[in-house]
Amino acid sequence: MSSDGVENESGQGRTIEKINVIGTGFIGLPLALQLAYSGKTVVGVDIDENLVKAINDQSLHLDEQDLQRLLESEEVEENLIAKTSPEEGDAFVISVPTPLTHPQKSPDLSAVEASIDSIIPHLSEGDIVNVESTIPPLTCDDFIVPKLSEAGFDPGVDVHLAHSPERILPGNVFKEIVHNDRVIGGITPESAREATKIYAPFLKGEVHHTDMLSAELCKLMENTYRDVNIALANEFALIGDELDKDMTDVIDLANKHPRVDILRPGIGVGGHCLPIDPWFLNEVDPEHTNLITTARRINDMMPQVVTRKIRHALRDYDDPKLLVLGAAYKPDTQDARESPAREIVEELRQDGYDIAQYDRFIDGMGYDDLGVLIDEIEPVLILQLVDHTETTKELERLKNELVAGEIDVLPIARGNPLLPTDE
Ligand SMILES: NC(=O)c1ccc[n+]([C@@H]2O[C@H](COP(=O)([O-])OP(=O)(O)OC[C@H]3O[C@@H](n4cnc5c(N)ncnc54)[C@H](O)[C@@H]3O)[C@@H](O)[C@H]2O)c1
Numbered sequence: 001m002s003s004d005g006v007e008n009e010s011g012q013g014r015t016i017e018k019i020n021v022i023g024t025g026f027i028g029l030p031l032a033l034q035l036a037y038s039g040k041t042v043v044g045v046d047i048d049e050n051l052v053k054a055i056n057d058q059s060l061h062l063d064e065q066d067l068q069r070l071l072e073s074e075e076v077e078e079n080l081i082a083k084t085s086p087e088e089g090d091a092f093v094i095s096v097p098t099p100l101t102h103p104q105k106s107p108d109l110s111a112v113e114a115s116i117d118s119i120i121p122h123l124s125e126g127d128i129v130n131v132e133s134t135i136p137p138l139t140c141d142d143f144i145v146p147k148l149s150e151a152g153f154d155p156g157v158d159v160h161l162a163h164s165p166e167r168i169l170p171g172n173v174f175k176e177i178v179h180n181d182r183v184i185g186g187i188t189p190e191s192a193r194e195a196t197k198i199y200a201p202f203l204k205g206e207v208h209h210t211d212m213l214s215a216e217l218c219k220l221m222e223n224t225y226r227d228v229n230i231a232l233a234n235e236f237a238l239i240g241d242e243l244d245k246d247m248t249d250v251i252d253l254a255n256k257h258p259r260v261d262i263l264r265p266g267i268g269v270g271g272h273c274l275p276i277d278p279w280f281l282n283e284v285d286p287e288h289t290n291l292i293t294t295a296r297r298i299n300d301m302m303p304q305v306v307t308r309k310i311r312h313a314l315r316d317y318d319d320p321k322l323l324v325l326g327a328a329y330k331p332d333t334q335d336a337r338e339s340p341a342r343e344i345v346e347e348l349r350q351d352g353y354d355i356a357q358y359d360r361f362i363d364g365m366g367y368d369d370l371g372v373l374i375d376e377i378e379p380v381l382i383l384q385l386v387d388h389t390e391t392t393k394e395l396e397r398l399k400n401e402l403v404a405g406e407i408d409v410l411p412i413a414r415g416n417p418l419l420p421t422d423e
Pocket residue numbers: 022023024025026027028045046047048051095096097098111112114115118132133134135165166167168169170271272273
């Protein structure tokens with residue numbers, strides 16, 4: 001493996017002027033914006049016609065102000081066009097979803113396959129195909145290379161092929177897309193170098209060149225590492241629950257050890273990465289993924305456990321009207337996929353509780369002023385399920401009014417969600 005600075009655009013080989021970004025969701029759109037803002041000609045390709053229209057008329061609402069600023073910039077207006085199918089270009093970046101099938105939990109690569117099919121008619125010699133989507137080990141070698149070969153290309157010889165998994169954190173995308181280190185695995189070292197040119201206009205992080213399988217594994221191992229460590233913290237909290245002991249302080253004490261860094265327990269794990277990617281490793285080696293799949297199951301179970309704690313707390317109220325704050329899968333993002341907060345609310349609604357759920361970041365669930373919202377809804381109890389920074393500040397600002405109005409707050413999202421809920 002080699003570590004490089006970002007290659008100069010005027011380095012060897014072809015200059016990259018026009019880039020198709022296939023899939024303009026959470027991952028593809030920020031890349032398309034950065035590239036267009038840097039002066040590249042960008043075609044943002046998406047099968048979602050509403051999204052294509054919203055990008056073109058700049059009516060999208062993005063949860064990060066800096067990204068919104070890019071979207072509304074003159075450069076982006078001039079250089080980015082969204083379309084439902086690709087065009088000829090120098091590079092094609094694939095950033096489409098790679099979900100799991102249900103209930104088998106096997107990788108569903110249909111969107112990747114459709115993307116490759118859609119770019120093949122527009123590919124020509126020297127072009128770069130760079131996959132950003134998170135993919136199971138050997139997808140590039142066993143799935144993408146054969147597809148390109150069937151279409152008459154010789155990947156690594158007449159077209160370049162690379163896998164550069166994305167690491168950005170929704171909520172902090174603007175910074176991370178520029179500053180995170182980037183791993184780029186090429187079918188050949190030259191393909192890795194060529195793919196690096198796509199990012200050269202804006203990337204400040206280091207680039208690490210490797211092969212495609214290493215890049216695939218690296219991304220999956222990063223997310224699995226996070227998932228397993230979250231599961232460990234959750235399991236500690238479950239043990240504390242059994243012992244009637246808040247583990248928050250104990251975790252803090254344990255973290256005084258110079259080589260220990262236990263994470264915080266939470267209400268579960270959501271999003272499009274952590275609940276999915278560990279299963280891609282299980283798919284290729286079920287025999288050696290016991291720890292990984294057990295961790296997955298622990299994290300999947302957490303919303304149910306937290307719901308039980310909330311039910312317990314609700315026994316003290318007579319037919320309470322509830323205001324739930326938070327529906328995103330984690331703080332400071334508008335992403336609500338696989339959201340534990342949503343799962344908890346569904347469970348409670350099935351119990352028959354009267355619940356209004358709001359989230360300042362999520363379309364259709366937003367509000368302008370929390371004080372006004374509370375006056376309208378008149379809840380008896382507020383459950384904060386997601387610790388959006390601004391929501392926590394709002395609740396803090398309204399503290400006195402809530403006390404005066406005898407409105408209780410259960411700040412589940414802050415601290416240990418398995419705390420005895422009667423305190
Ligand atoms: N969201 C994250 O935090 C994150 C982080 C790192 C990596 N990833 C990975 O990036 C990939 C994309 O994730 P995302 O969160 O951006 O998904 P997303 O659902 O937000 O966006 C994907 C977009 O692709 C479009 N699409 C689907 N099939 C298409 C096709 N054939 N042609 C063109 N467009 C198509 C969808 O309409 C959608 O707008 C996934 O593999 C994911 O695992 C996601």
